Amino acid sequence: MFHGKVIDASKQSISLDEAKKFITSEQCGASLFFIGTVRNHNNNKKVTGITYDSHDAIVEKSFKEIYEEAIHKLTIDHPSVYIEHAKGYLGLGGISIIIAVAAKHRSQVYELSRYIIEEIKKRTPIWKKEHYNDHQSDWLKGNPVHDLSK
Amino acid sequence: MKIKIELFGAARDFSKQDYLELTVPEPTSIKEVRENLMDFIQAKYPENKNYLEIVKRSAFANEHNEIVQDHYQLSANSKLCIIPPVGGG
Numbered sequence: 001m002f003h004g005k006v007i008d009a010s011k012q013s014i015s016l017d018e019a020k021k022f023i024t025s026e027q028c029g030a031s032l033f034f035i036g037t038v039r040n041h042n043n044n045k046k047v048t049g050i051t052y053d054s055h056d057a058i059v060e061k062s063f064k065e066i067y068e069e070a071i072h073k074l075t076i077d078h079p080s081v082y083i084e085h086a087k088g089y090l091g092l093g094g095i096s097i098i099i100a101v102a103a104k105h106r107s108q109v110y111e112l113s114r115y116i117i118e119e120i121k122k123r124t125p126i127w128k129k130e131h132y133n134d135h136q137s138d139w140l141k142g143n144p145v146h147d148l149s150k
Numbered sequence: 151m152k153i154k155i156e157l158f159g160a161a162r163d164f165s166k167q168d169y170l171e172l173t174v175p176e177p178t179s180i181k182e183v184r185e186n187l188m189d190f191i192q193a194k195y196p197e198n199k200n201y202l203e204i205v206k207r208s209a210f211a212n213e214h215n216e217i218v219q220d221h222y223q224l225s226a227n228s229k230l231c232i233i234p235p236v237g238g239g
Contacts, residue, residue, distance in 0.1 A: 126238025
């Protein structure tokens with residue numbers, strides 16, 4: 001089972017309860033929730049918030065590809081995956097991403113969750129603009145994407 | 151011919167609008183679009199070397215939401231998106 005979506009932070013929040021409802025299954029003995037939040041510092045600067053930009057269609061396509069790739073490459077029994085990423089402005093502590101996974105065994109959920117977040121970082125078209133306490137803002141440098149299928 | 155490039159991430163700073171329109175020779179490839187965009191940036195923001203670096207490190211996506219390579223050919227009124235280096239999470 002798979003769910004992957006971009007959430008507009010001005011209209012909706014990422015919900016841990018929804019993620020839990022989606023992945024819960026009697027076939028699975030392990031569930032893992034990875035949550036990314038906005039922290040108050042980066043590169044020796046005081047961060048006050050982050051604006052996330054997203055190419056929604058490619059992001060959602062990329063989530064699906066990463067999920068399919070993961071269950072093909074890794075040995076996962078009864079995988080269930082729920083991914084949501086926020087776009088728009090989030091203040092400190094705001095949830096930017098949730099990756100909720102369930103599977104038969106604990107080793108499988110750790111492996112699956114880690115695989116998904118690392119691939120998202122490498123190739124999913126989401127961008128961060130950090131806002132600082134001196135009222136300056138900067139786009140973070142990021143990783144070049146040359147082929148989403150690789 | 152004219153092509154439209156939708157801007158994302160750091161490339162949003164290239165314009166007040168969320169897209170750029172470039173006039174390019176027909177036919178043209180992604181490689182030529184990148185060169186054309188770099189000329190445009192150099193003319194509009196001669197002091198800003200960072201913008202050129204962003205274009206160099208960016209990928210492009212077509213209207214079917216596929217990342218396209220340098221040799222990909224564009225037709226008149228093609229729409230592209232610029233995909234600067236990414237970093238979600």
